[in-house]
Amino acid sequence: MNGPHDLGGQMGFGPVAPEVDEPVFHAGWERRALGVTIAAGAMGAWTLDESRHARESLHPAIYYSASYYEIWIRALETLLERHGFVAEDEIKAGHRLWPGVKPIRVLAASDVAAVLARGARCDRAVSTEPKFKAGDKVRTINEHPEGHTRLPRYARGKIGVIEAVREGFVFPDSNAHGKGENPQRVYTVCFDGSELWGQGADPALTVSIDAWESYLEPA
């Protein structure tokens, strides 16, 4: 979706303002936000793609005024309601009021180290031959789906060169909506700065994205 998250090339947000000796967390609630988000995700009721889509579906005015952990928590509330674990009136009350859906698993403290160290691979076998090879010229599609996609707006309808052919990966555009993993091969596609940003672009700039095969056509 053409949501507030799709930030590449936007202007007016002000300085980056890197912080010297930045702490890992700036507040106690940020610690809990990280831990609660990961622990709730470990129930396995939604995918990372669905999580991302919930975050980018926040109203732009909220998205741009929220810190990232705030974005996480707001999206987590949406996911918990959508999947029947928590009801809106419970969030208002701050307490359990209803039984709700039972999870298929709950992350135990004793399993945290192993679960985090294992991670969750997203590569999947694909049986088809790669459509493109390194060095091929490609054009990204110019589509504006209402659902989740990982093709950023600044790189739509642009000509680039395949730099690397990657493995097959879960396709986020369908997986975010519970429509299956439908793995596709991913390619690293490199664009000249001028292709993306016109004549004013830094002549020494190139930008790459990682694109699923259906984002690309021969050029």
Next chain:
Amino acid sequence: MTHDHHSHDHHHDHHHDNDLDPFAARVKALETILIEKGLIDPAAVDAIVETYEHKVGPRNGARVVARAWSDPDFAAWLARDATAAIASLGYTGRQGEHMQAVFNTDDTHNLIVCTLCSCYPWTVLGVPPVWYKAPPYRSQAVINPRGVLAEFGLVLPEETKIRVWDSTAELRYMVVPMRPVETEDLSEEELARLVTRDSMIGTGLPLRPGSLGPGALWPPSDEPGLSI
């Protein structure tokens, strides 16, 4: 370094850090509901926080870079199969399942960003800093990287090529900066202390020998990184 990562509960005075913050109350309420419903284990939340606050951070990545600087065979492996090479040092897991190392050269400087969210190589760098996840960096890194780098005090020669890697899929990138000059006599451990977090994102360069101190992003005495 004034920040002590090990006594973090008492001295933050940032604007979010008090229980009067309405969002603190909202997070507390949500956690309470989830615990009451048996959906999360509060001890698991503690363990997750402990992991990313104290165990997994840029010290991991610094060791990867120092090994690559010291051992050409490891550097070649890191270039070819970063996930496996990094795993050989014990760093595996969440948001590091599919790693790609990109190497700075005399000609080319690499910069990592995620314009669409906050994708970041957690296993080698820990959780991302606030600026990495915020709109100014995400919007400008792909269109005006030199302006962004200047904010970090990094001004590159005009002819230096800048390659920006937008982490739009599940590959997670780390930059391997060039080894600083006059470091021939340093041990791998000493080299690791020169590697800053920002140098592995591309928004900085490694420290020079003798410059440890104000510029160091974490104390050299910090505990060793762990796998996660």
